[in-house]
Every structure is written in structure tokens, then in C-alpha cells.
Amino acid sequence: MSSKSVKVRNVTLEGGTPSICSPLTGKNEAELLEEAQAIFEKKPDVIEWRVDFFEAIANTDAVINAAATLRNKLGDIPILFTIRSEKEGGQRIGMDESAKVELMTKVCESGHIDLIDYETGNNEQDIKKIQKAAQQYNVKLVLSFHHFTKTPSEEEMMKKLQQAAAYEADLGKIAVMPETMSDVLAVLQVTQTASEELEIPIITMSMGADGGLTRLIGWKFGSAMTFAVGSKSSAPGQIPIEVVRQLEGYLGYDNK
Numbered sequence: 700m701s702s703k704s705v706k707v708r709n710v711t712l713e714g715g716t717p718s719i720c721s722p723l724t725g726k727n728e729a730e731l732l733e734e735a736q737a738i739f740e741k742k743p744d745v746i747e748w749r750v751d752f753f754e755a756i757a758n759t760d761a762v763i764n765a766a767a768t769l770r771n772k773l774g775d776i777p778i779l780f781t782i783r784s785e786k787e788g789g790q791r792i793g794m795d796e797s798a799k800v801e802l803m804t805k806v807c808e809s810g811h812i813d814l815i816d817y818e819t820g821n822n823e824q825d826i827k828k829i830q831k832a833a834q835q836y837n838v839k840l841v842l843s844f845h846h847f848t849k850t851p852s853e854e855e856m857m858k859k860l861q862q863a864a865a866y867e868a869d870l871g872k873i874a875v876m877p878e879t880m881s882d883v884l885a886v887l888q889v890t891q892t893a894s895e896e897l898e899i900p901i902i903t904m905s906m907g908a909d910g911g912l913t914r915l916i917g918w919k920f921g922s923a924m925t926f927a928v929g930s931k932s933s934a935p936g937q938i939p940i941e942v943v944r945q946l947e948g949y950l951g952y953d954n955k
Contacts, residue, residue: 714921850882894921
């Protein structure tokens with residue numbers, strides 16, 4: 700395993716190897732289990748629980764109990780725990796940042812999750828708190844950046860990934876919205892450059908219909924993971940997992 704790869708349970712996340720993450724967006728535990736069953740059968744590499752959709756998010760015990768239920772249901776599939784901030788496309792959750800950070804550290808401590816996502820634009824002290832808990836309990840930290848209305852310049856996108864690397868995150872992530880196909884090409888160029896220059900694996904994507912191209916071929920440029928629909932979409936442009944899997948074979952990936 701190279702220095703630019705991350706091992707999570709039986710999955711190795713690295714550029715050049717396609718890994719698929721499918722989201723769960725259930726509002727309660729029953730909905731989560733229903734989604735998890737549908738997704739489990741499609742065998743994604745990782746499952747992301749978008750906890751900002753969870754109605755009982757302010758109840759730490761309810762969140763940890765749901766995480767335990769998912770862990771039991773999903774077996775050895777890694778779980779990525781995400782509370783996407785409203786300013787970066789998430790749901791309104793009615794929690795201040797300190798309560799959110801406290802919840803995330805408790806979930807790391809629970810042992811039920813494998814990766815945790817937090818935005819690079821957050822306060823450095825909060826990032827460090829989550830990073831400390833993640834390291835203590837062997838949870839991989841994804842530091843991410845999302846822009847739902849435009850694609851920043853290549854320089855700005857590189858800076859976001861460099862920032863994740865500077866924080867010593869396990870993975871860096873950017874997801875941006877294209878206005879033109881040139882924006883889509885810019886994301887692929889940044890992906891290739893960052894995968895060559897940075898010492899951590901990266902996850903990149905352009906969103907929306909035009910950006911769907913990056914979700915299908917981003918791994919060829921060095922993105923370590925793509926997000927595909929197993930049950931319900933959590934972001935614009937996500938493609939069904941079956942389509943992504945089929946294309947992997949046409950692009951030369953032999954998953955033997």
C-alpha cells in the first residue's frame with residue numbers, strides 16, 4: 700500500500716482504483732435500515748451516513764444507537780459519518796458548532812464508524828478536536844470543501860486540497876458545481892495534479908449532470924472514491940451504482 704492510500708477495513712482508497720461510496724439519508728432509524736438493506740445488496744465499497752438528514756441528530760444516544768444498528772447491518776462495509784454543514788449544501792440541523800463537534804467526537808469514540816467528514820473551512824480548533832478523536836479511535840479523517848453554485852479556479856481548488864494535506868487529514872475532498880464543460884476539465888486537471896503532488900489520497904468531483912463525467916472517470920485521474928446512488932441521492936449528479944460498476948470494466952478495471 701502506497702503512502703497515498705488509506706486502508707479502511709478491507710477497502711483500500713487510492714487514486715487509480717475505483718471505490719464507490721453510496722449515501723444513506725434516512726430521517727429515522729427505520730428509514731436508515733430500509734436504505735441500508737437496499738444498498739448492501741449492491742455492494743458499495745463504502746457507505747456514507749449523512750447524519751444532517753437524521754431527525755434525532757441532537758440526541759447523542761439516538762445517533763450512537765443508530766450507528767451501532769448500521770454497523771451490525773452493514774457488516775464489514777466501512778461507514779463514513781458526515782454532518783454536512785448547511786453552508787456547504789447540508790440540511791439545517793439546529794445545532795451550534797460546539798454541539799456538532801462534541802457529537803462527532805462521541806461517535807468516533809463509539810467504535811461504530813470508520814471515517815468522518817468535516818469541512819476545511821471550519822475553525823482550526825474544531826478541526827483539531829475532531830482530528831484528535833479520530834486518531835485516538837482509529838477513524839480516518841476526510842477534510843472536505845463543497846461549492847454548490849460554481850467551480851473555483853484551479854488554484855483555489857488546489858489550495859483546498861493542500862489545506863487538507865497540511866492539516867494531516869487522511870483524505871482531502873472537493874466537490875464543486877460546473878457552469879461550463881471547461882469547469883469539468885478543470886476539476887479533472889486539479890485531480891491529476893493533486894494526486895501526483897500531495898501525500899494524501901484525494902476525492903474529487905464535479906456535480907450536476909455535466910459533472911457526472913467526473914464521477915465515472917475521476918479515478919483514472921487520481922480520485923480515490925466516487926459517490927453513487929444505491930437508494931437515494933445526497934447530491935446533484937450522483938449516478939446509480941450499477942452504471943458506475945459497469946463502466947469500470949469498460950475503462951479497464953479488473954476487480955478480481
